[in-house]
Amino acid sequence: MxxxxxxxxxxxxxxxxxxxxxxxxDNPADGAMSxxxxxxxxxxxxxxxxxxxxxxxxxxxxxxxxxxxxxxxxxxxxxxxxxxxxxxxxxxxxxxxxxxxxxxxxxxxxxxxxxxxxxxxxxxxxxxxxxxxxxxxxxxxxxxxxxxxxxxxxxxHLLENGTFNSSSDAEKKTQFYYLSCLNEQHIEELGAMPLIDLIAKTGGWNITGPWEKDNFMEVLKTVSGPYRAQPFFTIGVSVDPKNSNSNVIQVDQSGLFLPSRDYYLNKTANEKVLKAYLDYMVELSLLLGGDKNSTQGQMQQILDFETALANITVPQDERRDEEKIYHKITIAELQLLAPAVDWLDYLSSALSPLDLNDTEPVVLYAKEYLQQVSDLINKTERSLLNNYMIWNLVQKGASSLDQRFENAQDKLLESLYGTKKSCTxxxxxxxxxxxxxxxxxxxxxxxxxxxxxxxxxxxxxxxxxxxxxxxxxxxxxxxxxxxxxxxxxxxxxxxxxxxxxxxxxxxxxxxxxPPNRDQWSMTPPTVNAYYxxxxxxxxxxxxxxxxxxxxxxxxxxxxxxxxxxxxxxxxxxxxxxxxxxxxxxxxxxxxxxxxxxxxxxxxxxxxxxxxxxxxxxxxxxxxxxxxxxxxxxxxxxxxxxxxxxxxxxxxxxxxxxxxxxxxxxxxxxxxxxxxxxxxxxxxxxxxxxxxxxxxxxxxxxxxxxxxxxxxxxxxxxxxxxxxxxxxxxxxx
Structure with missing residues (x-):
């Protein structure tokens, strides 16, 4: 990965x-909560x-x-x-x-x-x-x-030490995880099948084969619940900024793969990156079984949809006043604001097994965006919405697959960051x-x-x-x-x-x-600090x-x-x-x-x-x-x-x-x-x-x-x- x-x-x-x-x-896109x-x-x-x-x-x-x-x-x-x-x-x-x-x-x-x-x-x-x-x-x-x-x-050195012997199960899991990542032979043997099977389990992908129509909510709940992809918007549970003694559901803008909305909207300056991104999308789709004749056009549609999302995404420098962007409402009010999603169903699934009702409070950081993304969802073909959601799942899974997927990624990285083929x-x-x-x-x-x-x-x-x-x-x-x-x-x-x-x-x-005031969000080996x-x-x-x-x-x-x-x-x-x-x-x-x-x-x-x-x-x-x-x-x-x-x-x-x-x-x-x-x-x-x-x-x-x-x-x-x-x- x-x-x-x-x-x-x-x-x-x-x-x-x-x-x-x-x-x-690399830093979050404009969708990141401020x-x-x-x-x-x-x-x-x-x-x-x-x-x-x-x-x-x-x-x-x-x-x-x-x-x-x-x-x-x-x-x-x-x-x-x-x-x-x-x-x-x-x-x-x-x-x-x-x-x-x-x-x-x-x-x-x-x-x-x-x-x-x-x-x-x-x-x-x-x-x-x-x-x-x-x-x-x-x-x-x-x-x-x-x-x-x-x-x-x-x-x-610590993880590969032949005498590694820990009394902690968590430390043993750490070594197992590391060794599974190093096991390139097994990763190559599996090829693309783990992700192909996951796509089928999710209901299929129009780009690579049959897909179950009219299952928008089920696919959305699956890709953004247990698999933590974030199409359209992001949800989380964190400290309520206006009540630091309690946690609250939080919803914000999301959905862009490239680091900033500017890559999508300033097409002249970023033409090379946009082409490389489309090539990357097509190559991954073909590796997963996509049809050569139709894949290019369908991935272009997804890129166009992401561009539409970029167009309604609020830039970082307009999100710095947190008093202005904070909006606390109920799930019922969120349903009226953005009706394209069944929010009680969606949030109940994402936060299962918690018992939620439509009076549950939710903090929004992109109120206007959520209104606009709801309108965008309602006027977009279901096949394109499905393609876009599964593409989000593909992004999550591709980095754990074989060398072909890594090679495709390297070409995008060269365009995006100027790196030649990764020698890491x-x-x-x-x-x-x-x-x-x-x-x-x-x-x-x-x-x-x-x-x-x-x-x-x-x-x-x-x-x-x-x-x-x-x-x-x-x-x-x-x-x-x-x-x-x-x-x-x-x-x-x-x-x-x-x-x-x-x-x-x-x-x-x-x-x-209640919030854990001693919780850290950076790990001990990190070379950084934060407030x-x-x-x-x-x-x-x-x-x-x-x-x-x-x-x-x-x-x-x-x-x-x-x-x-x-x-x-x-x-x-x-x-x-x-x-x-x-x-x-x-x-x-x-x-x-x-x-x-x-x-x-x-x-x-x-x-x-x-x-x-x-x-x-x-x-x-x-x-x-x-x-x-x-x-x-x-x-x-x-x-x-x-x-x-x-x-x-x-x-x-x-x-x-x-x-x-x-x-x-x-x-x-x-x-x-x-x-x-x-x-x-x-x-x-x-x-x-x-x-x-x-x-x-x-x-x-x-x-x-x-x-x-x-x-x-x-x-x-x-x-x-x-x-x-x-x-x-x-x-x-």
Whole structure:
């Protein structure tokens, strides 16, 4: 199952989550339920941490204090985890093995010929870019990818170890699942038959053979219930944003396979991708027994139908105000709104065996879309609706089939992301799949091999969502999480189907239970972090707690510029354009004074315009789509730098690194920038501009640092230079 094509559409588990970095599986299409985030500033000891844009309201002072306390706790945790200091004079050098090694890496990554006041990204990363051409089969490469590859290699060793012996059934299931994915011989022997049989079981497909007419609701319930496909719309069970103590059924827009509606609607710019997608659709249909003479035309009809869905899909940048898009109604009211679907029948099937009635509350995030998709369903031929729904099922199943299906996928990926034929070893693909399916059981193996128990105890004493959830190290609790998921050692396709069924049952089970505030939506090996507004919490998986983000024997300037910025970024998400709409209990409500809201909006307009002006390969960044992450980037850097200054005030200057010829303050900014060194194909960059809520890595450096007076001071950038234009955008 390819990580790249595993789920290009929306993913309910990522809803209400603002991440630090673009996620490895390509970002959701516009159908994804809106993520949220927030940025923050604070005061300490008379130093001005907040922006100069007028007097702060009482609300802002309170928020500043909240951030200060949170950051001091988190950075205290980082320090306690091993950041020892010395009081040698500032000009002395650190000549430990760790310091010499990290200094060498920093110097290699630099481009000394570049003017740091003209293009700091080139200065910090130019050497790295020269030395790191894109690996074969990759559309992008960065620090994050490198660390994830290291984590995968460790997991491979653990799962393939001949002495693997676990007392946990969940961990045994993890190994079985991984080995079934590696068993290419059996996958090749089965060929397309597992999916052909599944299509027949679902009622047939007009493209490949006989199909049962007039069974629209039965097919819809089957493909989107036990098999978790999402034609037309997506449903899930999650925390009610306006009542964070309860779960509720949620419905949103869905139905697009390509990453963004723009691929369908901007046909001239995306002609190559649309042709490759149609070719992919036709090739898969033929592999499943489709007729050459009719398949092309029928798949074109499906593509045209997806284009009609794209036309009514609301773009990401118009879905950022969660107060506006939230609508809570009953199933009976939903039936009147979108009558093409028998909603009580549909939801009762999806959430079986729960007993639902038409007074059950449902939260909608795309009210107008659901009205329009109902109209579209009513005026579309039943044969086309059936073809489209089964195509959604084919997409889910094809990635678990033989090499012919993978070859077809490779051709689409080349067009979509610029990757040549995938050279990714099978074991890496299987590690990714195992993490997606049994990630917390896999995480238990990872944590036991990498995470110091004492460090976890210290982290828990300060903040309880650093590293990993405690339950994964309790075999009984871990087994309970995956109880009911059957895994065999030799049938990868069936393991995938069983997981879809299992996840559907788990979803239904959540509706009548209170939200689990300790639940994680990222697995421990993940190289990322996230903020959850409905829980008012942040999570730092174990996977990111390593160099270059954090190492106990690295200079504090690098640790604060690395994991410190990550922490500050996630804390800031509590007060960005979406996170600010949630109160301290994680409830969506208008709790700010009108004057604070207006002041906030005025400041964010500056940042939207600033990032709108940045381009990649001639394409402009969408400053509105990336606003939340840009606020968090700017706030995270400011918070981390001032936390570093507070550390220096208390502990004294640390030794400098040899050979880098940088002060420790300069090292902080270089360390921050080098986290974002990356290379990417033009096609992948284009996709990122359309789908990613984060700015491209280059402008996560340039945009953030050009707004920092501390950066300009320490690199002595004259006013009017590109990195110190004299016009800064400050939200907090």
């Amino acid at each position: 390819s990580v790249a094509l595993q789920d290009l559409r929306n993913n309910m588990s990522s809803y209400k989550r603002a991440t630090f970095e673009e996620e490895a599986a 993520p949220d985030s927030v940025e923050v500033g604070f005061r300490k000891g008379g130093i001005q941490f907040l922006g100069p844009l007028g007097r702060r309201t009482q609300m802002e002072v309170v928020l500043a204090g909240v951030l200060l306390c949170s950051l001091l706790a988190l950075f205290g945790c980082a320090v306690t985890l091993g950041m020892r200091y010395n009081t040698d004079p500032a000009r002395s050098l650190c000549l430990t093995e760790a310091c010499i090694t990290v200094a060498s890496k920093i110097v290699e990554a630099l481009d000394r010929s570049a003017d740091p006041c003209h293009d700091f990204y080139q200065y910090a990363c130019g050497g790295w870019v020269r030395k790191n051409p894109l690996p074969d089969g990759r559309s992008r490469w960065s620090t994050f990818n490198s660390i994830w590859d290291q984590n995968q290699a460790l997991l491979k 070893p099978r074991w890496q693909t299987c590690i990714g799949n195992t993490d997606d399916t049994l990630g917390f059981a896999l995480g238990a193996l990872f944590v036991k091999a990498t995470f110091d128990k004492h460090s976890k105890e210290i982290a828990d004493a300060i903040y309880d969502m650093i590293g990993f959830p405690d339950f994964i190290l309790d075999p009984k609790e871990l087994d309970d999480v995956y109880d009911g998921y059957e895994v065999s050692e030799d049938n990868f396709f069936q393991n995938a189907l069983n997981f879809y069924n299992f996840s559907a049952r788990v979803m239904a089970d959540q509706l009548r239970k 959850m507004p409905t829980k008012n919490g942040i999570v730092f998986p174990a996977g990111i707690l390593q160099a270059p983000f954090y190492a106990q024997d690295h200079p504090k300037a690098l640790n604060f510029g690395g994991i410190g910025v990550v922490m500050g970024h996630e804390l800031t998400h509590a007060f960005d354009d979406q996170g600010r709409e949630y109160d301290k209990d994680g409830n969506l409500r208008p709790w700010w004074q009108n004057s604070s809201v207006e002041a906030f909006k005025n400041r964010t307009e500056c940042m939207v315009e600033q990032y709108n002006g940045f381009t990649i390969n001639g394409e402009h960044i969408n400053g509105k789509q990336t606003l939340g992450e840009n606020i968090a980037d700017n706030g995270g850097l400011k918070a981390a730098y001032n936390a570093y200054q507070a550390w220096v005030q208390e502990n004294g200057e640390e030794k400098r690194l040899p050979a880098v010829n940088l002060t420790n303050d300069q090292l902080f900014f270089v360390g921050f920038a080098q986290v974002w060194c990356s290379v990417r194909t033009p096609e992948s960059a284009h996709e990122g501009l359309m789908t990613d809520p984060h700015s491209p890595p280059k402008y996560r450096v340039i945009g953030t640092l050009s707004n920092s007076p501390d950066f300009a001071e320490h690199f002595q950038c004259p006013t009017g230079s590109p990195m110190n234009s004299g016009h800064r955008c400050v939200v907090w």
